[in-house]
Structures are given as C-alpha cells and as structure tokens.
Amino acid sequence: MQTTSRLNDVKHLRDIFNAQNSKALKKAFDALGSSITISEEDLEVAFNRYFVGPMEPVADPFASVYLDNPDVVMSQSTLQVRELYETMGFTYPLKNVIPEDHLGVELDAYYQLLYLEEKKNITYLSELRHYFLHEHMNLWVPRFIERALSESEHDSKAITFILLQLKSLLIRETTIQGVTA
Amino acid sequence: MSYSKENVESIVNNGLSRRSFLKGLAASGVLSSFPGGILQANEDLNTKIPYLGEKSYQTFRNACPRNCYDTCSIKTYVKDGVMQFIEGAQESTYTRGGCCVKGNSYVKRVYSARRLKYPMMQVGGKGSGNWKRISWDNAIDIIAKKLLEIKKEDGTLLGAALTKYSGNFGITHYGIEGMFNSIGYTTRLAGTPCWPAGIDAQNLDMGDMWCNDPEEMKDSKFIILWGVNPAANSIHSMKYIYEAKKKGAKVVVIDPVFTEAASKASQYIQIKAGTDGLLALGMAKIIIEAGLHDQKWLDANSKGYKEYKAYLDKEIKLDNVSKITGIPLAMIKELALSFAKAKPATIWMGYGMQRHTNGGSMIRAIDAFVAVSGNIGKYAGGARYGHLSTWGFNYAALSQPKPEGSVGYSGPEGAKGEFAQVGGAKAAYTDRFLNINKTARELLNAKEPKVRLLWVACKNVFAQDFDRNQLIRAFQQLDLVVVADQFFNETAKWADIVLPVATQFEEYDVNVSYWHYWLTLNEQAIKPLFEVKSDLEIAAMLSKRMNQLQAGSCTFPQSVDTKAMMVKEFNPGIYEQFGIKSWEELKNGPVKAKAVIPYADGKFKTPSGKFEFYSDKALELFGSALPAYLEVRKPYDKFRMTSPHSRWSLHSQFQNLEWMEDVHPEPYVYINPDDAEAKMVKEGDTVAVFNKQGLLRVKAKLTDNVQAGTLLMYEQWYNNNIYNVNELVDDTSSDMGAFKTGAPGVALHDTFVNFRKL
Amino acid sequence: MQKAFLVDGSLCLGCNTCAMACKNQYHQDKGILWRKVREIGAEEYHHDNNNILPALTSYQKAPKAQMPMERFYFSLACNHCENPACVAVCPVGAHTKDPETGICKHDQTICIGCGGCVKACPFGASKFNEKMNQAEKCSMCWERQADGKTTACVQSCPVGAIAIIDLHDPKYKEYANAAPIGIDYAINAETKPSTRFIHPTMPKEVYRLPKG
Secondary structure, eight states: OOHHHHHHHHHHHHHHHHOOSHHHHHHHHHHTTOOOOOOHHHHHHHHIIIIIOSSOOSSOOBHHHHHSOTTBSSSHHHHHHHHHHHHHTEEOTTTTTSOTTBHHHHHHHHHHHHHHHHTSOOOTTHHHHHHHIIIIIHHHHHHHHHHHHTOOTTOOHHHHHHHHHHHHHHHHHHHTTOOOO | OOOOHHHHHHHHHSGGGHHHHHHHHHHHTOOSOOTTOSOEEOSOOOOOOOOBTBTTSEEEEEEOOSSOTTOOEEEEEEETTEEEEEEEOSSOTTTTTOOOTTGGGHHHHHTBTTBOOSOEEEOSSTTSOOEEEOOHHHHHHHHHHHHHHHHHHHSSEEEEEEEEOTTOOOGGGGHHHHHHHTTOSEEEEESOSSSHHHHHHHHHHHSSOBOOOGGGGGGOSEEEEESOOHHHHOGGGHHHHHHHHHTTOEEEEEESBOOHHHHTSSEEEEOOTTOHHHHHHHHHHHHHHTTOSOHHHHHHHEESHHHHHHHHHHHOOHHHHHHHHOOOHHHHHHHHHHHHHSSSEEEEEOTGGGOSTTHHHHHHHHHHHHHHTTOTTOTTOSEESOBOTTOOOOOTTTOOOOOTTOOOBOSSOOOOOTTOOOOSOOOSOBOEEEEGGGHHHHHHHOOSSOOOEEEEESOOHHHHSSOHHHHHHHHHTSSEEEEEESBOOHHHHTOSEEEEBOOGGGSOEEEEOSSSOEEEEEOOOSOOOTTOBOHHHHHHHHHHHHHHHSTTSOOSOSSOOHHHHHHHTOOHHHHHHHTOSOGGGGGGOOEEOOOOOTTTTOOOOSTTSSEESSOHHHHHHHSOSSOOOOOOOOOSSSEEEEOOBOTTOBTTBSTTSHHHHHHOOOOEEEEOHHHHHHTTOOTTOEEEEEOSSOEEEEEEEEOTTBOTTEEEOOBOOOTTOOOOGGGGOOOOBOSOOHHHHSSOOBOTTOEEEEEEEO | OOEEEEEETTTOOOOOHHHHHHHHHHOOOTTOOSSEEEETTOSSOOOOSTTOOOOGGGSEEOOOOOOOTTSOEEEESOOOOSSOHHHHHOSSSOEEEOTTTOOEEEOTTTOOOOOHHHHHOTTOOSEEETTTTEEEOOOTTHHHHHTTOOOHHHHHOTTOOEEEEETTSGGGTTTSBSSOSSSSOEETOTTOOOOEEEOOOOOSEEEOOOOO
16 A cells, blocks of 8 residues: 555544634545535534534544543543553643544544654654554544444435545554554 | 554553653654644653642632532542542531532533534524534624624614523623623613512512521521422531431421422421412411510511501401411411520521412511511521622622713613622613513514524523523524523524533632622633633623724723633622632632621611511502512412422533433423322323423322322423423513512412323 | 441432532443432332342342332442452452451452452442443542541531441440331341441421312
8 A cells, every 4th residue: 555645544534523614624525535526514514413513413523432431521531542642752732622532633643653654764653553543543433433324314425435434544554554462 | 563552551651661662753853743733742751640649639629600509619629630520618617528419520511522612603594403613703703793783773782682690600700791781782681580579578578688697507496498498409508407406496398399308307387389478477477466476676676567467467367377378277376386486496488489479479478477576687597588798799790881872771770680789870771671581572572673683691591481482483583693601402502603611610700609608719720621711701802803893892801811800809898708818818718708697786778777567669569568468370270380490400400411310310290199090190101291381291200299289390401301391381470570680580380280191 | 447338318318419429539430320329118129230130039128118209318339348248259359358447449450340249249339330341339438538538428418418437336336227228228138238327207297288
C-alpha cells in the first residue's frame, strides 16, 4: 500500500471528525473521493444528527461512552488516553475542554504517530502506535461505527460512506501489519 | 511490526521511563506541530501525581444553585482538572457534610455526554430536527441584529421577551435579567408558579416573608408540618425535626397525602384538600374560647384582632369546620389546644399547600392562628414559609441602566418579580409584564408590539409551563427563539438557536437560600467544557456586538470575568450580616448570618406597622380584609390530581441522568386501592390519566397513602419518556400573587382528572 | 473491633442520598449500586446478583412486614460479616477481612472474576460487573477511613440513619437487631453479618379520612 494514501486516509477522516464548520467538513469529505453529491449544509446537518447534537446523537464519538458508562465523558478511559498522549509526548491544548478520547483527537494522535514512523522514519513510537490502535481504538471505534450504522430511520448515504471508510481503515490498520500482541 | 502490551503498559504507568520514547524525537528535531493537527509535540513531560488521600486533590467551594430550600454548600474534589467527587461542606451545620441524591449526581451531570456542547442553529424551521453548528460570534451576531431590527421597526424593544426562572438562583445569574435591562424596555414573563400566593399572604399579614432560622426547630416544642414534605424536599431540615421529637416535641403532619414526612411524625392528620384555611380558623376559634390566646401580644402588636375575632364568632362554626375538613372535632380541639400550650410552637407551611385557588387565603388563616397563639416573633416559633432576608446583595449584574432614549411600556406601574429590588425614581416607562403562568396565551396575544424574539434561560418552558399545544403555536410564530441551557430538552426542540451554558462548577457565583441562613461561595472548579459559556459571558458578547452595530445600544459590560462579577455583588450590609470582612473568607467554607428572630421586636412592615388581621391592602387587591374562609375550586372531573415534587429531580433536572435512572427508572400514578378496584385496575397496570387538557399513559401503584378520590403523580421529566404532569394542568390561577410577584400563582393541585385501565 | 453499619429505619427517609454518595465516590458502572435503599414491606424483592441468586432456601428469611408503600426503608450495602463467605470462597485472596477493623475489603486488581463470591454471599453484596469481568462491592470506604474520614454514605446521610459502630463495644450487645423486618434478607446466616438494625414504627396517631 502506498504510504501517501494510507496517511491521507487517516488525515481526511481526522479532519472530518475535527471539523468545526461545514466548509471544513465538506472539504475533508470531498477528499475521501466518494461519488456522493451532497450540499455543505445537508452534510453538516446529517453529521450533527449522527455525532454532535444538540439532540442525542446516534453515536457519541467518545471512547468513554463505549468503554465506561454510556452516558459520560471525561471518565476512566479518557484519563487513560490522557496518560497515553503524555507518554507519546504530546501536549493537548484542549485539555479539560474537549475530552482526549474524542474520535477526531484520537485520529490525530494516530496520524501523527504514523507520520513520524513513515515520513520521518522514527520507529521509537511504533510500539505506542500499535498499543493505542489495538488496546484502545480497536476496542471502541468498531462499536461506535456499528452503533452509527444501525441508524436506519434517517440514514445518510454520506455519513454511511464516512463510517465505512473508517471501518475499512481500522481493518487495514489492525490486520495488514502482522501484529502479535 | 510487533508490540508488547506489557512493555507499553509499564512505560505508561511508570512516568519516568516515558522519556526514553522521546529521546529520539528531540535529537532529530521533529518537535513541531503538524498542519491541521490538534496535538502538539511536547518537550515538557509531566510525571504522574501519586494518590495521597485528601491532599492529592484540589478542592473548591461550590453551591447548589437550584430552586431548593436546602441550597447546599459543596466541597468539590478535582484532580488534574477533572472533577472526581463532591461532598457537602462540613462547615455548614445545615448541609452537614452531605448533599442529596440529586447533588451527589453532579459529577455525572457536569460530564454527561448529553450536555449541550456548541452553539447551534436549527435550519429548516423550529422542530425540524436539523441543526447546524454556528460559532459564538455568528450566534450573537444573529441575535444582536434581530434585536436592533425590532428596535428599529417598533421604536422599542418590547418585541423582545425574556423568560427566566429558577434554573440557577446564583446571585450573578440575575445578570440575565440585567442583560435584558441593558438593551432597553423589554417584555418579561413575570410571576412564579411556585409560591406567590403565600408570599402575598405573608406580606399582607406581616409586611414581609421572613421565616425563623430552620435550625431553631430543634428547640420547638410543637411542630406542625402543614402541606409540606421535608422528608422528600428539604431533607436537611429533618434532623432538626427529629431532634425536637427526640426531646419530647410533638410533630404533626397535616396533609391530604400520607407523605414520607407523615410516616416520621408523631401524628398524621389527613385533610380534604383546599380546606386547610378553614381548619386554621377553627383552631384559632378554639384557643381563643379556651383563653389560650396571647392577648397581651395581640393588643401590642396587631391590627384588626377585634374584627377577626368577630368574624370567627359569627362565621366559623366548629361542626362545619369538622365536616368540611373531614377531621373529627375532638381531634381538631386536641390539636389546637396542645399547640397553644406548647411554647414555643411553630408551623411550617408548604408551597404545595398554597397551590390552590384559595391558597393565599389559607396561608393568611394559618399566619393568623400562629399570631393568636403568641408564637410570632419567638425563637423556635413562627409561621414559616420562606425568607429573602439574606439576599441583600448589590445585584450589580442585574442593575444595568437602560440605554439613553429607550422607549417602553407606558401602561400602569409594572409589577415586581419576587426577587427584584426596587430602586431609583419612578420611570415614565416600564417593561411589559406577561404572566409566566399563562405563557402560551400571553405570547400569542401580545400586541403593539407583537413579541418577536424570546430568550429562554434557567427554565424549561415545555416542562414547566402549561398548554403544550398552544406553546408550540406560540413558539412557531416567533421570529427568533434562543434557548440557553445545559441540556437539550423539549423547549430547545422548538428553538432557533441553542446556546450551551456552564454549570456552576465552570463559573464563579455566590449563593444564599430562601430557607436557611448560610452564605456560600461558588468557585470555578474546572474549565468550561467544549464551548459552553457562562450566561454572563453570553451577555457581554451580546453587548459588544450590539455596540459595534449601534453604539450605545447596550449598556452591559462588553467583557466579563465571572469572578469579578461575583465580587461586585458583596456590600457592607452582607459583610455585616454574615460577620465577615471579605468574600475571600468564604473560601474556607460557608458562613451563617448573625441570628435574628423575625418580628421579635414587634415591628412589621405593614402599613400599620403591626401584624394585620385586618388588611386594607388585602381588601383592595383580593376583596377580603380578613383571612376569611374561601372555598376551594370545585372539581370539574372525577378525581383530584395532586402533583407534588419528587425527591429524584428538581423539576426537569437530574432525572435525565443515567445515575438517577439506576435508582429511579420510571414514573407511576399512585391510586387509592378502592378507586383502583372500582375500575378493575391492578398494581402495575398501565392506565390512561386524562382530562380536558390532555392524556398521560403511566403505570399504576396502589396505596392508601393517597385518599380515595385523589390520584398522585410526581412532577418530573424523564429522558425518552413523554410523561409530563403539566399536560393535565390548566392555567387556573390561585387567588393571590399579583401583589408582590407580578402575577397570581397557579392552582396546580386543583387539577381534576379521570383514569381508565388501558 | 468489628466495624459495622447501624441502620436506623426509624430515621431513614428513603432519600437515597447514601446510594448516590457511593456512586459519586467510586463512579460504578451503569446498573451497579454497591449500596441500595430497600423498601420495607415491598414484596417480591430479589437480590440484584445479575441473575446469580444465592441459595436463600438454606437460610431463614426476614419476617414480613406490612408497611405503607414507599415510606419505610433500610439502607444496605455489604454487611461486613464476622465470618464472611466471600473471603472463604475467593480463590485468589481478592477478598480479605481486615484483622484490625473487621472491614471486608475487595481488591479489584487481584479479582479474576470467577463469580464465587457473587454466588456465596447470602446478601448479594458482591456484584458482578459484566464489562470488567470482575466482582465488586462495598469495602466500607476503608481508604477514606484510613484518611480520617468516614464512609461516603455515612457522611452524606442527612439524618444519621446510617452510622458506623464497633460491634464489639458492649453497649451494642443488646442495642439493635441483627435481623431487619420486611426486606429480602437472610437472617441467622452463618456468615454472621455485622449490620444492625433499628426498626421503624408507624406514627402513634394516624388519621385517614373515612371512605365515601
């Protein structure tokens, strides 16, 4: 697999989940290269309905909701991820504002570790990357995806596409590298 | 490439080894952030702080700002910027180290995944369910432009309305009213569904609403809990009642329902709802006839006792009292006489008791009875209802001047809310006041100008106001509805813009209670999560934007610091009352006001300066100078529905939390077994409870805690359940409330329904 | 010393402050409560052992009681038995009884999730956490007590309906009942629960309106 496209896949998904406005969201979505045409506003409305609010989202994008209690953020899992980021050597400027285990933030951490490995040939952090992937992300993100995909009442093709991309990414990352735990 | 889980875990758990990972990074100079990323590579490594018990946490002082007698003082334990747990403050003898089932769920309220996180706008119409994120600047810009548009078209801001009530009673939160003051004369939903009839009654009788310190109750020799259930709704008061009882005091609960409090009393007396005033008049007559009244006190401190006594002689027949209340005459006599003989004796009148069409008259009658017994102005005595005597702050946040040249409502003098401070010269204009208890109707009918913008804060309109269908219509015909809240609720569903607000742990404030006499500092314990803001910061942002668009259009400060706003509320009066020199002393814990016994000096703020059995004001406003018996509303359906407050929630707050669902998952209707049998309803059956207003489906529980002819459903709001007792309530008013709070109250317990098995 | 909970049903409001204080302290997973406020007189009450019911038939059950609905309560967590079944049954020593205080402690870092204690406890004190695949229970806030505080539930109770006593203190010998009334509870259990109860009574005078 080309390293460029692998990194980009993570990057675009990261940018989708970190998007702070409809423009950034659309840009990242378009970069995924789907054939789905959707307006900026429709995409954002669907994204909010699935992941943000203000009503109860279809699937909260926080690890703690799947690993700890279904209703809370900033709990045990979040604090474990916080420690992990510190171990990885990152400073998180949104500490205590946005939980560290938000999918966008986790994809960012993953992206940066992968970037260091592939572009800068820094292999020191690869154990951490694998740990983060297998012992954390892979424990909750599949359940997040499943919950989001189970939404049938007002399902959105665009969002489904995003979720399937995320699903494939996770499968590729966790199998191709030939990992032993 | 393989990895070793154990290796990584030992590195993560052992902070020192962390550095070995990053040696290489530093050496190769790659410590810079990546475009588009959030995380920044960090040279500065933190080591883990080991757990050391109490000392390993940062502690903060907080208060529970909810609408509750107990207004707990809280100590908050924080680690690495995350709230871990709370305790009640030990320094307060009232809170005494513990909150309640709701307060203890605060950590999970603050960190609920369901909290509103970002400002959002509903596109495609109210109720469409399609929401976009907008930036704070964008949201404020939309609101500011709308306000200025209204001002331009109408010449006033009366087209902008605020409905704000008791979601947060912190003193600086009157800055929300302040925000509306600062833009001009506006429309306000005024009044209160809560306690206005009783407030009027107490003000007519005594010139104020001013209860004795509840902690004194431990020394009362006779306590009547009249239509109040502190075992559910003021749990911190119970220890004083228990102490009194242990020392030999008699505790009597008079209530149409055998409540939790009743189960802990010395005596429970069931009464026909709405007849309490008559009982009190009868009891007064009894003690006067027995010569147990305090003639000396009455001569020195009352006005109109002669007329009152003549009324009792002529109009109150004891057999009739017994018949109407349903209580045997011997029992009434025993009650009255033992009360009169015990010194001191006290009566605690509940807010539930006055939520009838004759509620104000009932409080007046009980006030009169306590006065006759000589217990007004006595330590551990008194006719207790509530007080506002520790609320003498500056209200700096509230007191924003109107912009120059503001034009407003020039009808009759505007009424005051029950917490408002009156000051300054009488203006040519006032705000326009609409009755909060008839919100739907008032919003729809307001003319010249129409209401076009509604700001909702510290309130859940669809849970707490009445006539849901009309409310939807009212909201839909408004140009812009802004809802500032912590959680998404049905009111937010019908909004155009939702603004996420901070919890008390994310901002500064100062709190007092309308029942106890403690003062509590509320510090900011954690950073505001996501993009939430304090209501005050929202006001400042609005002011800044409005002034950018039109200089001088808003006088609210254009930037605020909630700490500074809190400090501004203190004044020499508060310091003197609480015996402190600076608010900073409150960092060591809450403090209590210097003890004062209300009316001990015989001075009342009534026109006569005395306790008024005969009140000219009462005659003028309510048609009766004396606390005469007023019949309660006649039933318009088969069963009375009583909807008391539940211990599990505070109106629509707390029950939506997962932790609360663990201890209390669902609502019930409580039905007397005889009534259930007649309709073949068994325990656990789902029944429909309905009347001309609406219909609810709810599971039945059978108990003789409720009398035959009455159904009981707690007033609550559940997640994922459309249960809402207010759907069955029409907006019939109580007799009093307009005198001191701007509008009459709502006769919530004079709701009538029928039910059937489903 | 044998630290024990003294549970006073005559004071208990059923407010559940204690149950939530424990959750506030430890953040147990959804559906798991270490302390529960049990309604006296409620019928068909079962232990919430995640469907693993102890063999209650080998124990006597507490006497039934007829009480008004939702008015009288006992607050129960772990009974810190003098002869604890959990300690006896645990294959890895995750359950221990403190020799000094008598507190029955559970250490989740050792627990292997065999479920033995969940089955063995006559009172359902040990709860099984499906997600963590481990047991968990009230350990009388022993860390708080070691730090000079009292338990979260005792501190939080607004009326002192729960207190911590030393069962070996002579004044408690005849003081309170070892057996509660009206709740699903194994009395005279071999494990010798340390919890003691004060029974509630109805008010001396209760007047209800006549029918019709």
